[in-house]
Structure formats: structure tokens, C-alpha cells
Amino acid sequence: xxxxxxxxxLALAALYAAMSLVAYRVIHMSHVAPLPxxxxxxxxxxxxxxxxxxxxxxxxxxxxxxxxxLEAAAQYIKGQLEELAARAGPEYRIxxxxxxxxxxxxxxxxxxxxxxxxxxxxxxxxxxxxNVSEDQDLSFLVNGHFDSPLxxxxxxxxxxxxELSRLxxxxxxxxxxxxxxxxxxxEELFLLGSHGFIKTHKWNSTIGAFINIEASGSGGADxxxxxxxxxxxxxxxxxxxxxxxxxxxAQDMFGIIPGDTDYRIFAEDITNIPGLDIIxxxxxxxxxxxxxxxxxxxxxxxxARGENLFNLVKAFTNSSMLLKGNKRSIEAMPKTDDLxxxxxxxxxxFMVIYPHDVSLVLHSLPVAIFLLAPLFLKFPNITFKxxxxxxxxxxxxxxxxxxxxxxxxxxxxxxxxxxxxxxxNAMNWFAHPYLAFLMFVPTSLAGLFLxxxxxxxxxxxxxxxxxxxxxxxxLTGLSGGFLTFFISMSMLLGHLICSISRxxxxxxxxxxxxxxxxxxxxxxxxxxxxxxxxxxxxIEKMGMMxxxxxxxxxxVADVIVGAVVGLVVGWCFGPVTPIAxxxxxxxxxxxxxxxxxxxxxxxxxxxxxxxxxxxxxxVLQHTFVTDANSIVESNYGFSVVDANSLEFVFNxxxxxxxxxxxxxxxxxxxxxxxxxxxxxxxxxVNFLFSGSLKFPSEKEEIRKHYQHFPQMINQKTMSNxxxxxANSSEPLRIDVAVLDQYLLDDTRELxxxxxxxxxxxxxxxFFSTYHL
Numbered sequence: 001x002x003x004x005x006x007x008x009x010l011a012l013a014a015l016y017a018a019m020s021l022v023a024y025r026v027i028h029m030s031h032v033a034p035l036p037x038x039x040x041x042x043x044x045x046x047x048x049x050x051x052x053x054x055x056x057x058x059x060x061x062x063x064x065x066x067x068x069x070l071e072a073a074a075q076y077i078k079g080q081l082e083e084l085a086a087r088a089g090p091e092y093r094i095x096x097x098x099x100x101x102x103x104x105x106x107x108x109x110x111x112x113x114x115x116x117x118x119x120x121x122x123x124x125x126x127x128x129x130x131n132v133s134e135d136q137d138l139s140f141l142v143n144g145h146f147d148s149p150l151x152x153x154x155x156x157x158x159x160x161x162x163e164l165s166r167l168x169x170x171x172x173x174x175x176x177x178x179x180x181x182x183x184x185x186x187e188e189l190f191l192l193g194s195h196g197f198i199k200t201h202k203w204n205s206t207i208g209a210f211i212n213i214e215a216s217g218s219g220g221a222d223x224x225x226x227x228x229x230x231x232x233x234x235x236x237x238x239x240x241x242x243x244x245x246x247x248x249x250a251q252d253m254f255g256i257i258p259g260d261t262d263y264r265i266f267a268e269d270i271t272n273i274p275g276l277d278i279i280x281x282x283x284x285x286x287x288x289x290x291x292x293x294x295x296x297x298x299x300x301x302x303x304a305r306g307e308n309l310f311n312l313v314k315a316f317t318n319s320s321m322l323l324k325g326n327k328r329s330i331e332a333m334p335k336t337d338d339l340x341x342x343x344x345x346x347x348x349x350f351m352v353i354y355p356h357d358v359s360l361v362l363h364s365l366p367v368a369i370f371l372l373a374p375l376f377l378k379f380p381n382i383t384f385k386x387x388x389x390x391x392x393x394x395x396x397x398x399x400x401x402x403x404x405x406x407x408x409x410x411x412x413x414x415x416x417x418x419x420x421x422x423x424x425n426a427m428n429w430f431a432h433p434y435l436a437f438l439m440f441v442p443t444s445l446a447g448l449f450l451x452x453x454x455x456x457x458x459x460x461x462x463x464x465x466x467x468x469x470x471x472x473x474x475l476t477g478l479s480g481g482f483l484t485f486f487i488s489m490s491m492l493l494g495h496l497i498c499s500i501s502r503x504x505x506x507x508x509x510x511x512x513x514x515x516x517x518x519x520x521x522x523x524x525x526x527x528x529x530x531x532x533x534x535x536x537x538x539i540e541k542m543g544m545m546x547x548x549x550x551x552x553x554x555x556v557a558d559v560i561v562g563a564v565v566g567l568v569v570g571w572c573f574g575p576v577t578p579i580a581x582x583x584x585x586x587x588x589x590x591x592x593x594x595x596x597x598x599x600x601x602x603x604x605x606x607x608x609x610x611x612x613x614x615x616x617x618x619v620l621q622h623t624f625v626t627d628a629n630s631i632v633e634s635n636y637g638f639s640v641v642d643a644n645s646l647e648f649v650f651n652x653x654x655x656x657x658x659x660x661x662x663x664x665x666x667x668x669x670x671x672x673x674x675x676x677x678x679x680x681x682x683x684x685v686n687f688l689f690s691g692s693l694k695f696p697s698e699k700e701e702i703r704k705h706y707q708h709f710p711q712m713i714n715q716k717t718m719s720n721x722x723x724x725x726a727n728s729s730e731p732l733r734i735d736v737a738v739l740d741q742y743l744l745d746d747t748r749e750l751x752x753x754x755x756x757x758x759x760x761x762x763x764x765x766f767f768s769t770y771h772l
Contacts, residue, residue: 008513008583009592012576016528019521023529026347027282027536028220032243032300041170044163044306046299052080052159053294056146063148064741065121065189073146074098074122077183080162081126088169095127101186101196107269110258112684114190121186123193127203128168129178139178139203140316141210141275142309143194143262145187149288150741151761157215158183160302164309177317180207187262194262198270208322209233210275211312212263213305217540219298220282221245221348221533222305225254226263231341231355232321233274238343238351240315243304246351247344247530249480258545258688274321276312278305282533284540285614289759304348344482347529352482363481366471366488370394373464393458397465400451405469405574407447409566412440416562417555419601426643427557428604431614431757433539435607438600440562442593444569448577452585463578467491470575483530483571490523491575498579516579524572531568538564544617544641546688553690557643608652608757609644615759617641618649622747623678623694623765624702626709634699636664636750637674639692646693649758656753663746664695680737681765701744710738710766731771740764 025031037047055076062069078098085094102119124146129137144161148154161181168179180203184193198204224246227234237246263277280301286292316322343353354362374390375382416439420426429435452462470491473484494516501515517524542557577584610616621637638646647668650657660666674694679686712734743751743762751760 002583002586002588004510005583005586005589008510008580009589012517012580012584015517015521016524016573019525019528020532022525023347023532026221026529027533028298029243029300029304029348032304034300034303042167042172044167044303044310046303046306048166049159049163049302049306050294050297052162053297056159057148057153057294061153063146063154064150065147065186067741070147070185071122074124074183074185077124077146077158077162081124081165081181084166084169085126089172091131091174092169093127093129093131093133094169095125097125099123099125099197099201101193101200103192103196103199105195105270107190107264109190109260110684110687112687114684116190116192118186118189118192118196121189121192121196123185123197123201124183125197125201125203126165126181126183127178128165128175128181130174130176133178135202136206137178138208138322139180139206140175140313140322141180141182141207141266141273142213142313143182143184143210143266144213145184145193145262147185147188147193148292149188150763151759152288152290152292154292157187157213160213160306160309163306164313167306167310168313173314175313175317177208177322178206179313179317184262191260191262191265194265195270198265207266207273209316209319210266210273211309211316212261212266212275212277213279213309214261214277215280216257216259216284216287217280218283218286218292218296219280219301222278222301222308223250223281224276225250225279225281226261226267226277227251228267228274228340229272230274232319233276233316234341234343235353236315236319236321237276237312238353240311241308241351242311243308243348244345244351245348248340248342248482251340257541258685278308280305281537282540284537285543287544289615289617289761291612291615291759342482346526359481363485366467366485366492369492370464370468370471373467377460377464393461394464394468397457397461397463398468399465400455400457400462401466401469401574401577404448404451404577405570407450408444408570408574409447409563411447412443412562412566413559414562415439415443415597415601416558419604420555420558423605425609425648426554427542427609428607429539429558429561430543430609430642431611432604432607433536435600435604436535436539436561436565439597439604440565441569442596442600443562444566445573446590446593446597447566448569448574449581449585449590452577452581453587453590459578459582462581463491463495466574466578467495470571483527486523486526487571487575490520491578494519494579513579513583517576520575523575527568527572531572535561535565535568540614542642543614547640547642547645547690549690550645554643554645610757612756615757616644616649618754618758618760619679619682619689620747620751620760620762621679621681621765622697622744622762623767624699624709626711626766626768628711629709631699631702631709634697634702635674635694636660636697636747637678637692637694639674639679639689641688645691649754653754653758656750659750659753660695664697666695668693677735678767680735680767681739681763683737698746701746705742705744709768710736711768712736712770714770714772734770734772736768736770738766740766 034046039045056073060069060072063073081096085096088094100120104117106115144158146158165181182197186193261277266273267275286296339356341353341355342359345351374387378386467488470484470488497519498512498516619639623635623637625633672693674692676686751762754760
């Protein structure tokens with residue numbers, strides 16, 4: 001490795017490390033200082049929110065539907081709101097209601113149809129308006145839920161709403177339109193609380209716009225994951241959010257995640273009210289686990305959320321578009337593929353937003369420049385031959401850079417798969433995200449440089465080929481055109497400055513590289529912010545994306561993470577390679593990168609995939625198969641939702657394995673496999689399971705706690721038009737699964753024997769089958 005090559009490598013490494021540190025701090029909201037509980041009453045205070053969180057998630061044990069904790073939480077919230085109403089000034093009209101909702105509907109969840117019927121789910125509703133407002137005045141809705149999922153304390157998504165409602169009153173700001181706070185008590189159960197409100201409440205027809213606040217993690221930037229119908233909600237967000245985090249790609253990617261929010265009830269399935277879906281998306285390690293606690297919240301995240309929300313509530317209630325949104329929801333206009341604005345935030349500092357029509361022109365500009373490049377590169381000595389040779393070189397440059405980007409994606413994916421052939425654990429990077437960078441970034445860089453090492457190509461051809469590759473992305477019609485536009489135009493600026501500088505510096509001068517890279521720093525910093533966020537989010541979500549059948553399912557998570565790291569390297573470092581390759585496209589650099597990869601692979605094999613900060617999710621179901629009041633069978637069922645199988649779990653949980661051997665049976669033989677039908681109580685989440693096991697358990701202990709088991713009563717009714725299913729002589733089979741949160745002592749003991757890195761969601765299921 002030459003001296004200049006080493007110097008370039010170290011300088012670029014230092015630059016990217018510094019930019020990565022900035023991006024990391026922004027992503028985790030480290031630049032936002034949380035205000036304490038004794039902050040002035042006119043400010044939003046994270047400290048006051050944490051007080052509510054401790055009351056809701058620590059002092060009140062469990063807020064699952066049907067538990068005493070859920071009712072206690074409802075009464076706490078209602079009490080806090082009534083205290084606010086009691087001290088509000090005469091200029092306010094404050095109404096607080098406790099409502100019970102009932103209804104039925106169907107929805108598609110995890111690509112399966114679910115039909116739901118429910119009754120008597122509790123919501124707490126508060127309406128803040130001026131003293132001259134009327135019941136049918138247009139209003140703005142803020143929605144959040146206070147129930148928590150099975151096995152998790154939940155850090156209470158609605159706690160910020162309590163502080164926000166206090167702030168409205170204590171700050172003296174009187175909203176020009178009523179603000180409705182919906183504290184809904186049944187979101188985790190297929191969004192029942194929001195459905196009940198929007199179908200039955202007296203204020204449902206007054207809502208002109210809404211914000212849904214949610215958490216899919218324990219903090220970080222508060223991402224706008226969905227917006228619409230139409231673009232005006234995202235415009236208001238762009239204009240008023242103090243710490244914006246949003247980009248128009250998020251909505252297209254949201255469907256990949258196994259989950260949903262109340263946004264779909266308000267904006268898509270039941271009504272089409274314009275709104276925003278704002279979600280904490282980092283800290284996903286703890287989402288829906290027993291570690292989802294106040295202690296694991298990211299400091300500053302709630303502060304940023306609250307300050308954003310207060311600004312947004314003011315802006316929405318003053319917006320002239322609120323009336324139009326109300327008319328759209330009342331008239332139930334047919335849903336169309338509205339062309340949403342293109343928008344993105346720059347490191348939560350500000351937002352850029354422009355109409356879709358403008359994006360078609362703007363994003364096509366680099367394409368036009370690329371197509372004209374062969375002409376102005378040979379101007380004024382343009383001949384057909386010179387034009388043809390230039391076009392040929394540019395096409396070669398594009399193919400070379402495309403091949404490099406493909407290798408940058410493919411090589412780490414292959415390396416990830418090969419690693420698993422020699423190690424016993426998948427996802428070693430899960431609890432150690434730096435491993436993903438250590439293992440996959442060097443191989444990705446090697447992939448970027450390899451084509452330039454093999455094939456000789458002029459720097460000019462390589463630059464314009466890379467420029468063209470990023471430019472033509474817009475022609476695919478995919479989202480994210482703003483990113484490739486940003487990259488290509490930044491490359492053009494760097495190239496222009498570099499070209500001007502050639503008159504003063506020699507061709508091989510390092511100053512030329514600096515002249516190219518420095519103007520690109522704003523773009524490269526954004527790419528690292530965007531790409532780093534994507535990788536961290538992906539790593540955290542891999543713990544709950546579902547398990548796939550062996551042998552291929554074992555490789556999927558590692559291959560995906562390796563490929564995505566390669567993709568991010570392609571847009572973070574790819575724009576620099578046309579110039580940097582002069583110093584870095586050398587075999588000595590390639591060897592060094594591969595040596596770093598080998599070190600990363602060696603380190604990864606010594607580290608365990610999970611920890612209390614990144615737990616493995618395990619589902620434990622104690623099932624009783626019943627026939628009338630008889631127990632036909634009982635078993636302990638286990639399942640996981642990531643790439644490491646139950647065999648991995650029991651190999652690393654010796655006390656739980658020993659307990660099963662002594663009290664039941666522990667074997668991975670085929671006869672102990674359970675299919676998805678045995679997990680009917682979790683439908684359709686059971687379709688995320690693969691390789692589930694079940695082991696026999698003691699039958700009679702359950703009778704100490706239950707005199708009768710759940711069963712279906714078949715009551716035949718007659719009608720004049722009654723007829724049985726045509727052309728079918730087969731009896732109708734109905735499977736009934738009833739989930740109970742109560743655990744027997746043996747189940748509790750078994751659960752306690754798993755190590756702390758395992759998060760166990762445990763419940764009891766009564767399963768019965770009927771033939772009619």
C-alpha cells in the first residue's frame with residue numbers, strides 16, 4: 001500500500017467516522033435536552049411525562065385487555081383529565097367522558113382476513129375548546145392508546161397526551177377549533193378502541209384531521225410513517241415540526257413491518273380523514289417485550305415528540321384545510337391513488353417538501369444532464385465518431401459502477417451465508433450492531449473497488465457512468481428519487497469544483513480529491529443518516545420478523561442484513577469511488593479490507609446474539625385440548641419469531657431444558673413438532689411461526705382453578721329462507737381457541753427458568769373442536 005493510498009484511506013475513514021457520529025447522535029435524539037418535571041408550566045416537559053409513565057407502567061401492573069390494570073389506568077387518566085378541567089380558566093370549555101364501545105368489522109392483517117366482534121371496551125375522551133364552541137364545530141383529533149400487549153408493561157403511548165393536554169390549558173392557548181384527545185383502551189386487540197370511537201361517538205363526524213401517536217420502539221426520532229389522504233397533513237408537518245423526521249419512502253415501506261396502527265381506521269379502512277401516523281421506531285429490541293420499560297426510553301425522544309405535537313396541534317386547528325378534510329370524510333369520497341408530495345427531513349433540522357409534479361421535472365434533471373454529457377464533453381469538436389466513442393465510454397462507466405454496486409450488495413450477502421456454514425448461531429450482530437458494520441462494510445467496499453481493479457477505465461468515464469446510474473433510478477418509478485437526485489447533483493457540484501481546480505493543482509494531487517469530496521459532505525452526511533437509520537431499524541426488527549422453515553430460514557436474516565448494509569454502502573461511498581478509486585482501487589487495499597472482514601467474522605463467532613438489551617422473543621403456550629368438560633390433551637407449546645430455532649434456545653437454556661426433561665419430555669423429533677393450527681389463539685400472528693414444538697404437560701392441575709372450561713354453545717334457529725350449504729355433505733368443522741392470561745404454577749416456574757436474554761410471552765389456551 002503506497003503512502004498516498006494509506007493517507008487517503010485514513011482521511012476518508014476519519015471523515016466518515018465523524019459524519020457517522022453526527023448521524024448517530026441525531027438518530028438517537030441526543031441533541032435534544034429533556035426538560036425536568038419542574039420545568040415552567042408553559043413548556044412541554046419530558047420529566048412530567050415520565051411521572052405519568054411510571055404511574056401507568058410501574059405502579060399499575062399490566063394493562064392488557066381484561067386485566068384489572070387496564071381499568072386502573074383508565075381511572076388514572078380520567079382523574080388527571082378531570083383535574084385539568086377543574087382548574088381550566090373560564091375561556092375554556094372542557095369535556096371529559098368515559099365511554100364503552102361495541103361493534104364489529106373485518107380487516108386484513110398480516111395478509112389474512114380477520115373478522116372481529118367486540119363489546120364494552122373502554123375509551124377516555126377529552127375535548128378542549130373555547131367557551132363559545134358548539135358540539136358540531138370542526139375538531140382536530142389526537143389519538144393514542146393506553147392498553148399494553150400480552151407480556152409487556154408497555155411504556156404507555158398515551159402519556160405524552162396527558163402532558164400535551166395540560167400544556168394547552170396551562171399555557172393559556174385557546175384553540176380556534178376544538179381538540180379531541182382519544183385515550184383508547186383497545187388498540188393492541190386489532191384497533192378496536194379507535195373503531196368503536198369513529199363508528200359510535202357523537203363527535204366522530206366533526207373530525208377534520210388527526211394525529212395518531214404510536215411507539216414501535218423506545219425512542220429515537222419520531223418518524224412520520226404514514227400521511228394522507230392527500231398531502232396537506234405532511235405540508236403542515238414540514239412547516240411546523242421543531243424536530244422533523246419524515247420521508248415519503250416510509251409509507252411505501254410500512255407494509256413490510258408485521259404490525260399496524262389506528263391510522264388505518266381513521267384514514268383508510270373506515271373513514272378517509274386526513275392525518276399523520278407518528279411513531280417511535282428505534283429501540284425496537286424492547287417493543288412488546290417485558291423490557292419495554294421507562295428505564296429503556298431514549299432521553300430526549302419524548303421531549304422532541306411533545307414539542308412537535310404542540311406545534312402541530314396549533315397548526316392543524318388554524319389550518320384552512322381542516323374544513324376540506326371534514327368534507328372529504330363526510331362525503332366518503334372514493335379512494336384514489338393520490339399523488340403525494342415528495343418530502344424528507346435533513347437530520348431532523350429542517351424539512352424539504354415539493355409537489356409530485358415538480359418531482360417529475362426535478363428528478364429528471366440529472367437524466368437530462370447525463371444524456372447531454374457526450375455533447376458538451378466534446379464541445380466544440382463534436383463529430384459522430386467522437387460522440388459515439390464518448391457514449392460508449394459512458395455506458396461502460398455506468399455498467400462498471402453498476403457492477404460494483406451489485407458486488408457491494410452481493411459479496412456481504414454471500415459472506416453472511418458462508419459464515420453460518422461454520423458457526424452455530426445466526427444473527428450474532430443482533431445484540432452487537434457494530435458487528436454488522438465490521439463484517440459487511442469492508443466487503444462492500446471491496447465490491448465497489450473490484451471492477452475498477454479488474455478493468456481499466458478513465459476517471460471521466462467512471463464519474464459520468466456513476467452519475468448516470470444514480471440519475472436513471474428515477475426512471476424506475478420507485479420511491480426515494482429525492483435521494484438519488486441529491487446524490488447525483490452533489491456529485492456534479494464536486495466534479496465541477498474538481499475540474500476548475502485542475503488548472504491549479506496537478507492531476508494526482510490529493511487536493512483534487514478534497515475538492516471533489518468536501519462539496520459532497522452535506523449529501524454524504526444525509527446518506528449516512530438515512531442509511532444508518534435504516535440499518536439500525538432493520539437489525540432491531542429482525543428479532544420479530546418471523547421464523548422461516550429450515551434450512552433456508554436460518555440464513556435469511558443474515559443475508560438480508562448483509563445485502564442492506566451493502567446497498568447503504570453503495571449510496572454512501574459509491575459517489576466518491578470515481579475519484580477515490582485512483583488511490584484505493586488497489587490489490588493491497590483489497591487485501592486489507594478482506595483482513596478486516598476476517599477479523600469481524602472471527603469476533604462475531606465469539607459473541608452471543610442476545611442480551612437483556614436485545615432479548616430473544618419466545619412464545620410459551622400452555623394448551624388444554626378439551627371436549628365438553630373433559631381434558632383430552634395438554635401440552636407446553638413453544639415458538640420463536642426469528643432465525644435461531646428452538647433447538648438453539650434449549651441448548652442455551654439448560655435449566656429450562658432440564659425441567660422439561662424431568663417433568664415432561666424434551667425432544668426435537670418430528671412427533672413433537674406443532675403446526676400453526678395449534679396456535680389458533682394468536683391468529684393470524686401464528687403465520688409468523690415455523691418449527692414450533694409442543695411437549696406433554698400434566699392435565700389435572702388446571703381443575704383446581706377452573707370448574708368449567710370454555711366451550712361453544714350451538715343454538716339452532718329456523719327461518720323461512722334457511723338452507724344448508726349447497727353441494728356439501730361434509731360436516732362443518734369449527735375450531736375454538738380461548739386465550740387466558742392466567743398461568744398455572746408449573747407454567748410460571750418453567751417461564752422463570754429461562755435466562756434473562758430470553759423474553760417469554762406466556763399464556764394459557766383452551767382449544768376445542770366442533771363438527772356441525
